[in-house]
Amino acid sequence: MIEMLEGRFFKTFVTVVQERSFSRAAEKLGYVQSTVTAHIRQLEQACGKKLFNRLARGVEPTEAGEEMAKFASQFVQLGASLAEAMNRLEEPRGTVCLCALESFCVTRLPLFFGSFFATYPNIRLQLETGFFHDVVDSVAHHRADLGIVSQHPGRADLVFYPLQEERLVVVASPELGDLYDAAGWEGLSGARVVGFGSRCVYQTAAGELFSAKGLMAKDALEFASLEMIKQTVSCGLGVALLPEIGVLEEVRTGVLRVLPAEPVVLTHGLIERSGREPNAAARRLRQSLLEFFGKV
Known part of the structure; x- marks a missing residue:
């Protein structure tokens, strides 16, 4: 029957x-x-x-x-x-773990988070920061639901969604800027390279750029915070390659100067584990990030 x-x-x-x-x-x-x-x-x-x-x-x-x-x-x-x-x-509730670069969190995400949590108050975010390989490993080994990295990881076990192109510019203090005006890159031959450290993609790009200009990175200063790097550079202790969006205010007020070098352009993107069905909170965060950055 x-x-x-x-x-x-x-x-x-x-x-x-x-x-x-x-x-x-x-x-x-x-x-x-x-x-x-x-x-x-x-x-x-x-x-x-x-x-x-x-x-x-x-x-x-x-x-x-x-x-x-x-x-x-x-x-x-x-x-x-x-x-x-x-x-x-399908209701967007629960906890989602997002691992991202500290500089991207500081410069790109505050406005997004404000509107996101106003719309989805039942979603709890566990936000972790780290360098490129930290983020990739966290997502690949299921410690994070989603990650934001500065370039395509080139791994078959991860899906990459482009979010935002990032222009990196060379910044220095006004005093070092005057040295550049007087003697070009040779005038900065003794300057230290300030950055996030050898594990950071920004630092790798900075090393290549500064090496081509004759600046050696052997006296590099390393900090985990974008704010610390900017303060160190503004004191005249070195030059740095940083996201343009992260130094706009300092450049506008004359605290930092952008030196005339070809910008380095990276494509930040969202990553998740291939073949893994994320929970409703992670799916909503992924969709909202893509919408916020105009990718859907």
Whole structure:
């Protein structure tokens, strides 16, 4: 018997019982009346009983129909409960772990977070910062749901979604800027290179750029904070390659100068583990980031 039954037959049956009419049930369900008739016929064939008596105006359940109604109603309610449970899985709630570069968090994400958490107050964010390889390893080994890195990791086990091009510019104090004006890059031959350290992609790019200009990185100063790097450079202790967006205010107020070098352009992007189904909170964060940066 069960092999002959479908959920839509029960829904049609319950609607006919409620409406006491095949035609009104069809109208309510958006069917033609012949579809309702066919569904009820299928149920009658499955249980071997007549389920409705036709009256002058409408129909009424037979004794078998009354018995069927008990089970049909439970089946419809169960279906509704199942649909509700599945929908709850899509609700953006719970904890999502995001691992990102500190400089990107400082310069790009505050405005995003303000609007995101106002819209999704039930999502809790666990934000971690690290260098490029730290972020990649955290996502690859399931310690973070999502990561933001400064370039494509080139790994088959990770999916990369481009977010934002980042221009890196060479900055120095006004005093070192004057030395550059007087003697070009040779005037900065004794300057230290200030950055995030050898594990940072920015620092790798800085090493290549400064080496081409004749600046040696052997006296490099390393800090984990963008703010510390800017303060160190502004004191005249060296030059740095930093995100342009992160030094706009300092350049505007004359605390730092941008030296005339070809900008280094990197493409920041969102990464997640390939083949892994993220939870609803992570999916919503991913979608919101892509929307915020205009990538969807």
